Amino acid sequence: MPLSASAQLSQELLQEIEKLSALLPLKLSHFNWREDSQHPARTALTRAFVNRFNALGPFLEEAKTVADHPEKDLTIALDRLISALGDLSELREWVFSPRNPMTREQAESALPSLQKYGVDILTIFEIHASLQKRRVGPPPKRRQLYVDAFERMMLPKSSLGTVTRALCKCGKPTHTGCTKMFQAGIGGVKRLLRRYAPELVSEYETLHPDRATLKSHQKSMTR
Secondary structure (H helix, E strand, C coil), rough: CCCCCHHHHHHHHHHHHHHHHCCCCHHHHHCCCCCCCCCCCHHHHHHHHHHHHHHCCCHHHHHHHHHHHCCCCHHHHHHHHHHHHHHHHHHHHHHHHEEEEEEEHHHHHHCCCCCHHHCCCHHHHHHHHCCHHHHHHCCCCHHHCCCCCCCCHHCCCCCCHHHHHHHCCCCCCCCCCHHHHHHHHHHHHHHHHHHCHHHHHHHHHHHHCCHHHHHHHHHHHHH
């Protein structure tokens, strides 16, 4: 007797869940990485990815329980799992090599007909759109460069100018525009780290207080 659409999806879902569950618990060593004080930002982001991945355990168990019973509604379990994967998707683009967004044809072929399995149409549209666009932020190929720049700025006697000259590959004799680009890129790394390693941002801002902070400090000293 052929499987029903719900039972077929349940089997496919179980296979994917088993693949993810087999990776638990994930460790830094799985990425050929270890705690490295010389690369605090990269270590923090990789650690955050590992921790968020390992936190998927309960969501995978819930999805597995539902998949074991095809008569149950898969929508809620899938929505919760997709939501839990949100942070992983963001971190992935900073920790790993960048991917190019899919074409419309590739995105359509990558998605099964989820609607007939009970997934609401808005979720399907969101997934389809996300496969075809880049995330907001620095171009993927520059993200590791900006993480490197942030880490160099954490070294003693570093400055935005010296870091830019060390990392910029534009070939120009001056780097006025490049310095602004690196400043914006480092700002993006700081915004990300505020969520995953705020202590690094505090340390950075102690080393490199912005002008507003300096003026505020100077005013308080003159009172």
